[in-house]
Amino acid sequence: MRRPTLEAVAARAGVSRATASRVVNGQTTVAPHIRDAVLRAIDELGYVPNSAARSLVTQRTDSVALVVSEPGTRVFSEDPLFSTAIRSALVELEAINKQVVLMLASSPKSHARVERYIAGGHVDGVMLLSMHGADPLPSALSRLRVPVVSYGRPAVPVDIPFVDNDNVGGAEAGVRHLVETGRRRIATIAGPQDMIAGQDRLAGYRNVLRDSDRRSIVAVGDFTRESGAVAMRQLLGDDPGLDAVFVANDLMAVGALQSLRQAGRRVPDDVAVVGFDDIEAAKYTEPPLTTLRHPMMEQAAAMVRLLLNLFEGGPTDPIILPTELVVRESS
Amino acid sequence: MRRPTLEAVAARAGVSRATASRVVNGQTTVAPHIRDAVLRAIDELGYVPNSAARSLVTQRTDSVALVVSEPGTRVFSEDPLFSTAIRSALVELEAINKQVVLMLASSPKSHARVERYIAGGHVDGVMLLSMHGADPLPSALSRLRVPVVSYGRPAVPVDIPFVDNDNVGGAEAGVRHLVETGRRRIATIAGPQDMIAGQDRLAGYRNVLRDSDRRSIVAVGDFTRESGAVAMRQLLGDDPGLDAVFVANDLMAVGALQSLRQAGRRVPDDVAVVGFDDIEAAKYTEPPLTTLRHPMMEQAAAMVRLLLNLFEGGPTDPIILPTELVVRESS
DNA sequence: ATCTCATGAGAGAGCGCTCTCTCATCCATT
DNA sequence: AATGGATGAGAGAGCGCTCTCTCATGAGAT
Numbered sequence: 001m002r003r004p005t006l007e008a009v010a011a012r013a014g015v016s017r018a019t020a021s022r023v024v025n026g027q028t029t030v031a032p033h034i035r036d037a038v039l040r041a042i043d044e045l046g047y048v049p050n051s052a053a054r055s056l057v058t059q060r061t062d063s064v065a066l067v068v069s070e071p072g073t074r075v076f077s078e079d080p081l082f083s084t085a086i087r088s089a090l091v092e093l094e095a096i097n098k099q100v101v102l103m104l105a106s107s108p109k110s111h112a113r114v115e116r117y118i119a120g121g122h123v124d125g126v127m128l129l130s131m132h133g134a135d136p137l138p139s140a141l142s143r144l145r146v147p148v149v150s151y152g153r154p155a156v157p158v159d160i161p162f163v164d165n166d167n168v169g170g171a172e173a174g175v176r177h178l179v180e181t182g183r184r185r186i187a188t189i190a191g192p193q194d195m196i197a198g199q200d201r202l203a204g205y206r207n208v209l210r211d212s213d214r215r216s217i218v219a220v221g222d223f224t225r226e227s228g229a230v231a232m233r234q235l236l237g238d239d240p241g242l243d244a245v246f247v248a249n250d251l252m253a254v255g256a257l258q259s260l261r262q263a264g265r266r267v268p269d270d271v272a273v274v275g276f277d278d279i280e281a282a283k284y285t286e287p288p289l290t291t292l293r294h295p296m297m298e299q300a301a302a303m304v305r306l307l308l309n310l311f312e313g314g315p316t317d318p319i320i321l322p323t324e325l326v327v328r329e330s331s
Numbered sequence: 332m333r334r335p336t337l338e339a340v341a342a343r344a345g346v347s348r349a350t351a352s353r354v355v356n357g358q359t360t361v362a363p364h365i366r367d368a369v370l371r372a373i374d375e376l377g378y379v380p381n382s383a384a385r386s387l388v389t390q391r392t393d394s395v396a397l398v399v400s401e402p403g404t405r406v407f408s409e410d411p412l413f414s415t416a417i418r419s420a421l422v423e424l425e426a427i428n429k430q431v432v433l434m435l436a437s438s439p440k441s442h443a444r445v446e447r448y449i450a451g452g453h454v455d456g457v458m459l460l461s462m463h464g465a466d467p468l469p470s471a472l473s474r475l476r477v478p479v480v481s482y483g484r485p486a487v488p489v490d491i492p493f494v495d496n497d498n499v500g501g502a503e504a505g506v507r508h509l510v511e512t513g514r515r516r517i518a519t520i521a522g523p524q525d526m527i528a529g530q531d532r533l534a535g536y537r538n539v540l541r542d543s544d545r546r547s548i549v550a551v552g553d554f555t556r557e558s559g560a561v562a563m564r565q566l567l568g569d570d571p572g573l574d575a576v577f578v579a580n581d582l583m584a585v586g587a588l589q590s591l592r593q594a595g596r597r598v599p600d601d602v603a604v605v606g607f608d609d610i611e612a613a614k615y616t617e618p619p620l621t622t623l624r625h626p627m628m629e630q631a632a633a634m635v636r637l638l639l640n641l642f643e644g645g646p647t648d649p650i651i652l653p654t655e656l657v658v659r660e661s662s
Numbered sequence: 663a664t665c666t667c668a669t670g671a672g673a674g675a676g677c678g679c680t681c682t683c684t685c686a687t688c689c690a691t692t
Numbered sequence: 693a694a695t696g697g698a699t700g701a702g703a704g705a706g707c708g709c710t711c712t713c714t715c716a717t718g719a720g721a722t
Contacts, residue, residue, distance in 0.1 A: 003452060005707095005708055005709085006708065006709065006710095007708075007709095015671075015672085016671065016672045016673075017672085017673095017708090017709080017710095018671070018672060018673080018674095018710085018711080019670085019671055019672075021709070021710060021711085022670095022671085024709095025710080029669075029670060029671085030670075030671085031669095031670065031671090034670085034671085046450075048447065048450045048451045048452070049451065049708085049709075050387070050451070050452060050707085050708050050709070051383075051451050051452070051453050052382075052383045052384075052386040052387040052392070052452075052707085052708080052709090053383075053387050053677090053707070053708035053709040053710090054708080054709055054710075055383040055677095055709095056381070056383040056384050056387055056676095056677050056678065056679085056707090056708080056709070056710095057676080057677050057708090057709055057710045057711080058677090058709085058710070059677085061383070063432070066433070078411055078414075078611045080409055080411070080414075082414065083409075083411075083413065083414040083417075086414075086433070087435070090433060090434075090435050091435065094434075094435065094441060094444065099432055099434075099448065099453070100432065100433050100434070101394070101430055101431065101432055101433075102397070102417070102421060102431050102432075102433040103421075103425075103430075103431070104418070104421050104422065104425065110425060113425065116379065117430065119377075119379045120379045120380065120381070120382050121334060121379070121381060121382070121383075122382050122430070225611065225612075225614075225615055254612075254615050255615065258615050258617075261617060280409045280556065281556075281585070281612060283556075284556055284585050284586065284589055286589075286592060286617045336677095336678055336679085337678065337679065337680095338678075338679095346701075346702085347701065347702045347703075348678090348679080348680095348702085348703095349680085349681080349701070349702060349703075349704095350700085350701055350702075352679070352680060352681085353700095353701085355679095356680080360699070360700060360701085361700070361701085362699090362700065362701090365700085365701085380678085380679075381677085381678050381679070382679095383677085383678080383679090384677070384678035384679040384680090384707090385678080385679055385680075386679095386707095387677090387678080387679070387680095387706095387707045387708065387709085388678090388679055388680045388681080388706075388707045389679085389680070389681095389707090390707080
C-alpha cells in the first residue's frame with residue numbers, strides 16, 4: 001500500500017541503501033552490473049524518491065515561489081501580461097527542473113502568509129511579480145536572506161536583482177512617434193503612480209513633450225480597461241481639441257478606444273492612440289492598436305537566469321530589455 | 332546561521348521537544364504558563380517549523396498541484412478564463428491553507444514530468460485544468476491513487492470528480508435567444524471537437540436548431556481569437572446570407588467581430604453575435620458582446636470543495652453550474 | 663611475496679519533526 | 693487514608709533519505 005522506500009529497492013537488488021542511493025543520484029562509483037540490478041529493482045517496485053526526506057537532509061527543495069503581489073484582483077485575471085509572465089517563468093523554471101509554487105500577495109494577511117511560507121524554507125528562491133511601489137514585500141523577503149529576483153524595478157531602493165523593460169525609452173518612442181506624425185495636442189493616460197512602470201512611462205511622455213515644446217495633458221488610470229475608459233472621458237472633457245493620446249498600457253487603451261468611439265471621435269483621423277505592452281488583444285481592437293512591444297519570454301528567461309546566478313554566484317546586475325514600437329492603424 | 336529547530340525552542344523554554352511541538356501544533360493539553368514560555372521562545376528565536384521534516388512524518392505536504400494541461404501555449408496566456416480559474420483556485424486553496432504548485436502539462440515530456448512529480452508524493456492532491464479529450468493525464472493520475480479533481484468533464488470515462496458549467500444548456504440558451512429575436516440563418520463557430528466544452532456547446536446549438544427547424548451552418552475554431560476570425564470568414568463564404576452566429580467562446584467571438592467588420596457587415600443589424608464565457612473583454616468589443624456567463628469563482632470553490640471531500644470522505648458527485656445569458660448590443 | 667593505493671560497497675549517524683507510550687502529579691471520590 | 697482517574701509533560705522511536713567514514717578487495721609497484 002505504502003510507497004516503496006530506498007530500503008526496499010536496496011533489499012530487492014541485494015545491495016545496501018547507500019549503494020541504491022548512489023544509483024538514484026547518478027553517482028559513477030557503482031559497478032555496472034550492480035547499477036543495473038538497482039535500476040531494475042527501482043523499475044519493478046516503481047520507486048520514486050521521497051522528496052521530503054531528501055530535502056530534509058539536503059536542505060534544498062528544488063522549488064521556487066512565484067509571488068504575484070497585486071492588490072487589484074481584476075488586474076491579475078485580466079491583464080494578459082501576468083499570465084504571459086507566469087507561463088514564461090513556468091516554462092523557464094521547468095527547464096532547470098524547479099517546481100513553481102504560485103502565491104498571491106494581495107492583502108496584508110496573505111502577505112504575512114507568504115512571508116511565513118518563505119521563511120519556512122519551503123523554497124530555494126523567490127521570483128517577485130510585483131509592481132506596487134509601496135510594496136513591503138521585496139525588503140521583507142530580502143531580509144529573510146532568501147534569494148529573490150523581481151520583475152520590474154522595485155520602487156524602494158532595495159538590493160534585489162531585477163528584470164525590467166525600458167519603460168522610459170519605450171514611452172519616449174511612442175510619444176515621439178505621435179510627434180513625428182504631426183500630432184499637436186498629445187495627452188496621456190498614465191498608469192498608477194505608485195508603480196514604477198506607471199511613473200516611468202509618464203516620465204518618458206513628459207521628456208518628449210518637453211523637448212518638442214508641447215503642453216502635457218495628463219489623466220491617471222490604474223492599468224485596467226475601465227480606468228482607461230474613465231480617463232479618456234476625462235481627457236476629452238479637459239481638452240476637447242486633443243488629437244492624440246499615449247496610453248500607458250494596452251488594457252487602458254482598449255477602454256480609451258471605447259470612450260473615443262462613444263464620444264464620436266474617429267481613430268486615428270481625429271485622435272491617434274498609442275498603447276504599451278502589445279498584448280494579443282491589441283491586434284483585435286477597432287482599429288488595431290499601435291503599441292510598444294516588450295518580449296515577455298525573454299524577460300522571464302532573464303529572471304530565471306538571475307535567480308540561478310543568485311544560487312550559484314554569477315553576475316546579478318539588473319537587466320533592462322528594450323521595447324519596440326509596433327505601428328498599427330490607431331496612429 | 333542555521334534556522335532554529337524545535338529542539339532549540341524547547342531548550343530555551345526549558346521544556347521537552349514534545350511539549351514544544353504540542354504548542355506549535357496548537358494542542359490544548361499544555362498548561363498556560365508553559366505554553367506562554369514556549370511561545371516566547373518561538374518568538375525570540377524566530378522559529379519556523381521545517382516543513383520537510385514535518386511532512387516526512389505526517390505524510391502530508393499541505394500543497395496541491397494545479398496542472399494546466401493545455402498544448403496550445405497561446406490559449407493559456409490569452410484566454411482570461413485560465414487566469415481567472417487559476418486565481419480563483421488560488422484564493423480558495425489559500426483559504427484552507429494549501430500551497431499551490433503550478434505545473435504545465437503541454438508536451439509529452441512535461442507530461443512525464445508532472446506524473447513523476449505527483450507520484451513523488453509532493454502534493455496531497457491534484458486539480459486538473461484540462462480540456463482536451465484525448466488527454467491521458469486524468470486516467471494516468473487517477474491510477475496513481477492520488478486525489479484528483481478536474482475542471483471540465485473528462486472526455487474519457489474516468490472516475491474523477493469534476494466541476495463544469497452547463498455547456499449544453501448555455502449554448503441552447505444562447506441560440507434560443509437568437510431564434511427568439513427572429514434570426515433565421517444562425518451559424519456557429521464551434522470550439523475544438525476534442526474538447527468537451529467544444530462538443531457540448533455545439534450539441535446545444537444543434538439541439539435548438541433542430542427543434543426550431545433551421546439548418547445548421549458550422550465552422551470549427553480552436554478557441555483562439557485568430558481561429559474565430561478565420562472561421563467567420565469561412566462562414567461568410569459558405570453562406571453570405573447568414574444573419575446570426577453563435578460563437579463557442581468570447582475569444583473567438585472577438586475574432587469573428589473583426590472579420591464581420593472587415594466584410595462590411597454591421598453587428599447586430601446584419602449579423603447578431605453571441606459568445607460564451609463572458610470574459611471581461613466582452614464588455615469592450617464593438618459592439619459589446621452578448622454572451623453566456625458562468626461563475627468562475629464558484630466553480631473554483633466547488634473544485635476545492637470536491638478535493639477536500641476527496642481527502643475527508645465527503646460526497647464527490649460532479650458539480651454542474653448553470654450559465655446565464657447576458658444580453659448586450661451584439662444581438 | 664609484500665606493500666601501496668585506487669576502487670567499490672556497507673555501516674551508521676543524523677536531518678527536524680510528530681506521536682505514541684509512559685510516567686509523575688494532583689484532585690476528587692470512597 | 694487509600695484509591696482511581698484526569699491531566700500534563702517527557703522519552704524515544706522512527707519517517708526516508710544523504711553522506712561521511714570505514715573497510716574489503718584487487719591491481720600494480722617494489
